[in-house]
Amino acid sequence: MSIVQDAEHSDGAPTIEGTGIRVKDIASAYEHSGYDPDEITQLYPDCSLGDVHRALAYYYDHIDDFRSASSEPAFV
Numbered sequence: 001m002s003i004v005q006d007a008e009h010s011d012g013a014p015t016i017e018g019t020g021i022r023v024k025d026i027a028s029a030y031e032h033s034g035y036d037p038d039e040i041t042q043l044y045p046d047c048s049l050g051d052v053h054r055a056l057a058y059y060y061d062h063i064d065d066f067r068s069a070s071s072e073p074a075f076v
Helices: 023-031 037-043 049-061 063-070
Strands: none
Touching: 023 037, 023 049, 023 063, 037 049, 049 063
16 A cells, blocks of 8 residues: 545545555654554554555655644644
């Protein structure tokens, strides 16, 4: 599987193809919650270990985009 973006799903956020699981959720589990890739596959059973590594690689290849998006103020 690969990383895809579709404006009609997950608000256009990058996701693991066929799962709807967002790259930022995988990255958050890894970076902020301290889960290792094997543990992430248990959190998200639809993901293979390869999917987790692809998501993390995508995240780190586009880290500036993810970090700038998370620092934008939320409008209510």
